[in-house]
Amino acid sequence: MKKTPLNQLHRDSGARMVEFGGWDMPVQYSGVINEHLAVRNAAGLFDVSHMGEIEISGAQAFDFLQYATTNDVARLVDGQVQYTALCYETGGVVDDLTLYRFSAEHYLLCVNASNTDKDFAWLQKLHQESSFSELTLVNRSDEYAQLALQGPQAETILTKLTDIDLSTLKYYHFLNGSVADMKMIISRTGYTGEDGFELYCAAADGPALWQQLLKAGTAHGLIPIGLGARDTLRLEKGYALYGHEITAEIMPLEARLAWITKLKKGPFVGREAMLEAKEAGLSRQLIPVKLAGAGVPREGYPVFCAGDEVGYVTSGTMSPSLKQGIALALVDSAVAAGDKQLEIAIRKRHVPAERTSLPFV
Amino acid sequence: MDFPEELKYTEEHEWVLVEEDVVTIGITDFAQEQLGDVVFVELPDVGDHFDTGKSFGVVESVKAVSDVYAPVSGEIVEVNEDLPDEPEVLNNSPYEDGWMVKLKLTDTAELNELMDAAAYQEFVEKD
Numbered sequence A: 001m002k003k004t005p006l007n008q009l010h011r012d013s014g015a016r017m018v019e020f021g022g023w024d025m026p027v028q029y030s031g032v033i034n035e036h037l038a039v040r041n042a043a044g045l046f047d048v049s050h051m052g053e054i055e056i057s058g059a060q061a062f063d064f065l066q067y068a069t070t071n072d073v074a075r076l077v078d079g080q081v082q083y084t085a086l087c088y089e090t091g092g093v094v095d096d097l098t099l100y101r102f103s104a105e106h107y108l109l110c111v112n113a114s115n116t117d118k119d120f121a122w123l124q125k126l127h128q129e130s131s132f133s134e135l136t137l138v139n140r141s142d143e144y145a146q147l148a149l150q151g152p153q154a155e156t157i158l159t160k161l162t163d164i165d166l167s168t169l170k171y172y173h174f175l176n177g178s179v180a181d182m183k184m185i186i187s188r189t190g191y192t193g194e195d196g197f198e199l200y201c202a203a204a205d206g207p208a209l210w211q212q213l214l215k216a217g218t219a220h221g222l223i224p225i226g227l228g229a230r231d232t233l234r235l236e237k238g239y240a241l242y243g244h245e246i247t248a249e250i251m252p253l254e255a256r257l258a259w260i261t262k263l264k265k266g267p268f269v270g271r272e273a274m275l276e277a278k279e280a281g282l283s284r285q286l287i288p289v290k291l292a293g294a295g296v297p298r299e300g301y302p303v304f305c306a307g308d309e310v311g312y313v314t315s316g317t318m319s320p321s322l323k324q325g326i327a328l329a330l331v332d333s334a335v336a337a338g339d340k341q342l343e344i345a346i347r348k349r350h351v352p353a354e355r356t357s358l359p360f361v
Numbered sequence B: 001m002d003f004p005e006e007l008k009y010t011e012e013h014e015w016v017l018v019e020e021d022v023v024t025i026g027i028t029d030f031a032q033e034q035l036g037d038v039v040f041v042e043l044p045d046v047g048d049h050f051d052t053g054k055s056f057g058v059v060e061s062v063k064a065v066s067d068v069y070a071p072v073s074g075e076i077v078e079v080n081e082d083l084p085d086e087p088e089v090l091n092n093s094p095y096e097d098g099w100m101v102k103l104k105l106t107d108t109a110e111l112n113e114l115m116d117a118a119a120y121q122e123f124v125e126k127d
Helices: A009-010 A033-042 A061-068 A113-129 A154-159 A203-219 A228-236 A272-280 A333-337 B029-035 B110-112 B115-126
Strands: A015-020 A023-028 A043-047 A051-057 A080-087 A091-104 A104-113 A136-139 A144-150 A174-179 A181-188 A195-204 A222-225 A284-291 A302-305 A308-317 A324-332 A342-347 A349-355 B012-019 B022-027 B036-041 B055-061 B065-070 B074-079 B101-105
Touching: A009 A203, A023 A228, A033 A043, A033 A222, A033 A228, A043 A203, A051 A113, A061 A104, A061 A113, A080 A113, A091 A113, A104 A113, A113 A136, A144 A154, A144 A203, A144 A228, A154 A195, A154 A203, A174 A203, A181 A203, A195 A203, A203 A222, A228 A324, A284 A333, A284 A342, A302 A324, A308 A333, A308 A342, A308 B036, A324 A333, A324 A349, A324 B110, B022 B029, B055 B110, B101 B110
Parallel strands: A043 A222
Antiparallel strands: A015 A023, A043 A144, A051 A104, A051 A136, A080 A091, A091 A104, A144 A195, A174 A181, A181 A195, A284 A324, A284 A349, A302 A308, A302 A342, A308 A324, A342 A349, B012 B022, B022 B101, B036 B055, B055 B065, B074 B101
């Protein structure tokens, strides 16, 4: 199993470790609910060093990314971040990712840990098969540690340690700066729906950065957060997770990601299949639902409408903020639109579920 | 971790308190710690009958669903009605306020199959 540079720190602190996408990662420290609420109310620190980083540079880097990704790279300026996806010709998703623009000829892609090798191979294949020759692709995943500092107290905590005026750093923008005298990328992004930062530092600096942030943040309620709360936090905001809401078999258009699928920007991989599917009418759609009765909706549970099975839960949990079952479900478009009464099958019971809107919280 | 002396235990991490022919059943301190924050509890109805090893209830944490199995055969005579509304009690008080059901034994000889506190502690620490 792969380990992040912080693995020993997690073990020493008594975190419960699990295998996640080939990585030995902390799933919880003090408890999922406690950690979840700390991020909503104060601040939390995540080790996300398992995420992959792929660098793309060269005169044709822009043209290549415009062809390889679904969002419109032309909308990015230097120092800005964009949420986007890589798709297959079929329109299914290779991975979702954040794209960082340093300059018109220099970008960094932050990709899902378990997809890093697949993504890199896919980009190399596209590169070799396309006419975009003047660019270089480098998998820099092992060179970075990445920590996420998230929550309403994140700015106050980070301000104590950085030379950057964080009030000038807008959401989905980044800067090169120092934190605790270590050089890094400071990005105002995250996966929790709270204000916060993702910090990309040298792998060797990861443990020191973790300790310095915890030390500076303890007085502000900062605690370490595991993958368990990372999942409940993202789900309360309705953010997609690869392998659940989006897969090689699910198009972004079906998964509420039309906003990162710019069909009018010109040719890109997967566009033809998406246009065809849109023309024919999408057969299914991802919808957010809240359980009206007791229970916890979970991945794979079938969804019913008037006695017919109409889809399944892609992600579900007991929302720690609402103390209510919440889920994202992929269902037939015919029932997605209206306010039809839905039910989720939980073991032998069919529990009523209300169609709702995002975010849940 | 706590292993009260007066209780009997199963390999599925249930505890049993024996009072003549009625037993009180719950999940152990080890079980609640492994599960993490309990968010949902499903209990049987009074009058339901369960054979040894059959699932009589479900405990769900944020991340996992776990069946709870009948340590001995019998009929449910009482359930902890407060538990579905306050599932976190299973974490805070697994051996007292977190009891799940009371069951009238079919065959008291089945109690001999259960572990005592020392044997269960050894089982958990070896696991």
